[in-house]
Amino acid sequence: MWAYIVRNIAQRLVLLFFVSILAHSVIHLAPGEPSQVDPSNPRMKPEDIARIRAAFHLDEPLYVQYAYWLRDLATGELKSFKDSQPVLPKIGQRFLNSLPLFIGTTLIVWSLSFPVGIQAAVKRGSRFDRTTTVLAYTLISIPGFFLSYLVILGVVSFLNVPVIGMKTFGTEDAEPVFQFMDRIWHLVIPSLMGAAGGIAILSRYVRSQMLEVISQDYVRTARAKGLPEEAVIYGHALRNALLPFVTMFGFLLPGLIGGSVIFEQIFAWPGLGRLGYEAMLARDFPVILTLNFIVAVLTLAGTFISDLLYVLVDPRIRLE
Amino acid sequence: MAITSITPDLVEPTPALGPISEAWRRFRRDRLASVGLGVLCLLLFAALAGKVLTEWWVVFDPTAIRLPDKFLPPFSLSPASTGIQDVSVFGHYLLGTDELGRDVFARMLQGSFVSLSIGFIAVGIAVTVGITLGGLAGFYGNLRLGFITVDTLIMRFTDTMMCFPAFFLVLTVVALLPPSIYNIMVVIGLTSWAGTARFVRAEFLSLREQDFVVAAVALGVPERRIIFRHMVPNAMAPVLVSATIDVAGAILTESALSFLGFGVQPPYATWGNILADGKDFIFDAPWLFFLPGCAILIVVLAFNLVGEGLREALNPRLRAR
Numbered sequence: 001m002w003a004y005i006v007r008n009i010a011q012r013l014v015l016l017f018f019v020s021i022l023a024h025s026v027i028h029l030a031p032g033e034p035s036q037v038d039p040s041n042p043r044m045k046p047e048d049i050a051r052i053r054a055a056f057h058l059d060e061p062l063y064v065q066y067a068y069w070l071r072d073l074a075t076g077e078l079k080s081f082k083d084s085q086p087v088l089p090k091i092g093q094r095f096l097n098s099l100p101l102f103i104g105t106t107l108i109v110w111s112l113s114f115p116v117g118i119q120a121a122v123k124r125g126s127r128f129d130r131t132t133t134v135l136a137y138t139l140i141s142i143p144g145f146f147l148s149y150l151v152i153l154g155v156v157s158f159l160n161v162p163v164i165g166m167k168t169f170g171t172e173d174a175e176p177v178f179q180f181m182d183r184i185w186h187l188v189i190p191s192l193m194g195a196a197g198g199i200a201i202l203s204r205y206v207r208s209q210m211l212e213v214i215s216q217d218y219v220r221t222a223r224a225k226g227l228p229e230e231a232v233i234y235g236h237a238l239r240n241a242l243l244p245f246v247t248m249f250g251f252l253l254p255g256l257i258g259g260s261v262i263f264e265q266i267f268a269w270p271g272l273g274r275l276g277y278e279a280m281l282a283r284d285f286p287v288i289l290t291l292n293f294i295v296a297v298l299t300l301a302g303t304f305i306s307d308l309l310y311v312l313v314d315p316r317i318r319l320e
Numbered sequence: 321m322a323i324t325s326i327t328p329d330l331v332e333p334t335p336a337l338g339p340i341s342e343a344w345r346r347f348r349r350d351r352l353a354s355v356g357l358g359v360l361c362l363l364l365f366a367a368l369a370g371k372v373l374t375e376w377w378v379v380f381d382p383t384a385i386r387l388p389d390k391f392l393p394p395f396s397l398s399p400a401s402t403g404i405q406d407v408s409v410f411g412h413y414l415l416g417t418d419e420l421g422r423d424v425f426a427r428m429l430q431g432s433f434v435s436l437s438i439g440f441i442a443v444g445i446a447v448t449v450g451i452t453l454g455g456l457a458g459f460y461g462n463l464r465l466g467f468i469t470v471d472t473l474i475m476r477f478t479d480t481m482m483c484f485p486a487f488f489l490v491l492t493v494v495a496l497l498p499p500s501i502y503n504i505m506v507v508i509g510l511t512s513w514a515g516t517a518r519f520v521r522a523e524f525l526s527l528r529e530q531d532f533v534v535a536a537v538a539l540g541v542p543e544r545r546i547i548f549r550h551m552v553p554n555a556m557a558p559v560l561v562s563a564t565i566d567v568a569g570a571i572l573t574e575s576a577l578s579f580l581g582f583g584v585q586p587p588y589a590t591w592g593n594i595l596a597d598g599k600d601f602i603f604d605a606p607w608l609f610f611l612p613g614c615a616i617l618i619v620v621l622a623f624n625l626v627g628e629g630l631r632e633a634l635n636p637r638l639r640a641r
Contacts, residue, residue: 015476019483026493134352137628141568141620143575143592146613149599261487262576276488277580280495288492296483 008307012300019296020289024066027285056081056285069289082284091275091290097166098260098271100183104191106252109198116199117206121214122233132203139200148193148266155189162186165268190267194260206241213241246313247306253298346633353629359622367436370429382430383587386421389413391605394424416607418597424611427589431612434590435619438505438574439567445509447563450516451552453478457517458524459547475521481514490573494582501584504577508570516559523555557634561627568623575616591616 053059057068072078078087120129139147152163162168168182213219214237222236223229261273272291279287348354374382394416415424453474461471489511497503527533528551536546575592577583579599584590591612598608 015479015483018476019480022480023484027496137352137621137624138617141572141624142617143572143579143595143613143620145576145579145599146595146609146616149602149609153602261491262579265580273488277491280492283496292484292488292492295488299483 005308008304012304016293016296016300020070020293021066023289023292023296024069025062027288028062028065069286072286073290073293078286078290080279080284080287082279082282082287087286087290090287091272091294094270094272094275097269098264098273100187101191101194101260101264101269101271104187105194105198108191108195109202112195112199113202113206117203118210118233118238120203121207121210124211129207136200136204139196142196144193144197144262145266147196148263151189151193152266161188163189163267166270190263190269193266194263206245209241209244210237213237216240243310243314246309249306249309251302251306253302253305254295343630343633347629350629350632352625353632356622356625356629359618360626363432363436363619363622366429367433370431370433374426374430382422382426382589384422384426386417389417389421390419391601392417392421393605394607394611415611416605418594418605418608419601424594424608427594428591428612428615431589431591431594432615434501434584434588435571435574435592435616438501438508438584438590439570439623441505442508442512442570443563443566445506446513446566447516447559449510450513451520451555451559453513454517454520455524455547455552455555458521459528459543459551461521461525471521474517478514478517481511484511486511487573487576490577491580491582494577499582499585501588504574504584508573512566512569516562519558519562520555523558524551527551527554561631561634564623564627564630568620568627571616571620571623591619 057065060068069078073087076086076088079085080087080090116132120132123129155161155163162182162185166183166186167179168186171179171182174182214233219232219237222232227235260269260271261277263269264271264274265277276288276291278284279291347357392413394414396413396416413423413425415428418424418427457471457474461469463470465473490507493507493511494504497507533546533550536550541550571592574583574590575595578590578592578596581596583593583596586593595609595612595616598605598612602609
């Protein structure tokens with residue numbers, strides 16, 4: 001067990017190294033440079049560009065630039081090209097902004113998908129099953145920003161729920177309770193929109209998993225010995241159907257950054273996804289690379305945790 | 321022969337169908353999937369018509385700018401002021417005009433071909449790379465290259481690719497490369513093959529142990545023939561299903577890129593960039609927003625339904641239920 005864990009972590013560290021090298025080469029080999037973002041600016045003289053390039057080590061060979069990046073990241077000295085602010089605190093701030101959105105989305109997805117999926121599986125072929133199936137496919141198939149715009153239109157016409165930003169402007173002096181509730185209200189629509197696709201996918205998955213388990217022999221046995229239907233579904237079937245979902249907790253982690261660009265852009269939410277998007281527009285390499293690195297760390301940590309969870313919940317699986 | 325006479329009821333009452341027509345029969349029973357297939361046939365027709373009518377034999381001109389006619393609602397007549405050579409076909413704008421007075425019907429027609437080809441080419445690239453790498457890892461997995469096996473090499477590379485969040489990676493590369501329709505196809509394709517590679521490898525690993533492959537090896541059938549004639553067709557079912565669903569994903573990704581301004585650039589029209597441009601005129605000209613949005617929804621829905629229908633039709637385990 002411990003040998004497996006140590007070996008696995010070592011493998012993942014090697015993988016992380018290759019991921020960061022790949023990210024570095026993709027970004028530096030692709031055309032487009034920080035010094036060329038604003039070519040029409042008359043105040044940018046060739047000597048300025050040369051100075052910028054020297055300051056950011058852009059004239060050095062790639063592996064030297066990589067070493068600089070790694071050293072600065074390790075010492076926490078890494079600075080953004082765009083505004084010379086340290087990268088890590090900048091990312092930390094945006095992370096704190098993204099966190100409530102991520103938690104809200106995840107809570108909505110997981111608390112809605114399971115009841116819907118289980119009901120659909122238990123009453124297979126019923127009107128409820130057919131309706132949720134069609135609804136789920138529609139939610140998967142609709143472009144996220146199209147749906148968001150429709151919802152924004154509806155909300156601003158009929159409901160008094162805020163749709164832009166993290167808090168109402170000018171409420172800094174209000175009571176803490178009011179500020180808190182203001183924050184919560186601002187969360188509602190963005191996290192619902194972010195959750196829409198997730199609910200559709202996860203509830204379909206729950207449904208197929210439940211269907212798979214319900215047709216097993218031990219469920220038939222449980223029914224045959226006269227257990228009430230509730231006990232059969234929730235005691236015998238659901239517990240076994242839950243297995244793959246325990247491991248999915250691990251895969252949630254990278255969603256902190258990747259899935260939110262569009263929604264943060266629509267709802268003017270100053271989170272990590274938007275930070276990445278703005279960094280790309282400005283060719284702000286340190287920020288892009290560090291974000292990419294963090295995502296890779298989260299992904300690797302996520303798959304590692306899900307492997308371990310699998311062993312914990314399923315006694316049939318042993319690590320070697 | 322004695323066995324058949326003892327158990328006559330085990331013999332199929334109907335003449336045995338081939339696996340493909342068997343699957344087709346099951347697919348047709350799925351009403352939603354059949355409707356989806358119908359929609360896709362219509363779409364294919366529209367895309368081909370779009371290519372022919374807007375580029376080769378220009379009946380509908382998607383690039384003609386008629387500023388006096390801007391923001392005309394659907395089904396409106398071309399005003400008399402329009403120059404004779406600029407008048408749209410039948411003198412009507414079937415789906416209205418946009419902010420430059422371009423015929424939205426013509427743009428949607430042109431866009432259907434572009435959107436569809438982005439989907440198909442991106443998925444084609446992803447499937448080709450996925451089958452190649454997954455097949456290599458599955459078939460030659462035990463081969464050693466120095467200190468590392470082929471399987472380890474390929475699968476660790478796949479893991480590396482999976483460490484990048486898909487949309488973020490697409491966005492990074494598209495933002496850094498010069499904008500072009502081919503870059504978008506290639507980037508979407510090259511970032512979405514990891515899943516295919518993983519299950520093609522799994523299929524190959526299990527197929528390699530099966531009797532018909534072992535028999536083929538024992539007969540001395542050349543490896544190339546074993547792979548392409550015996551193994552690839554048997555591994556195709558899950559690939560086909562995920563490819564169908566991935567086409568839908570690619571169309572959605574393109575529209576999301578368009579929303580951020582990195583999608584297909586003018587003069588090409590895609591449904592994604594018509595929708596992304598239309599969002600600015602959602603109150604003045606709602607048809608510019610709702611028409612492409614609903615079109616994308618319907619087509620992506622059709623791809624997803626057909627994919628699910630295929631999954632049920634091709635999966636022998638679900639069949640038993």
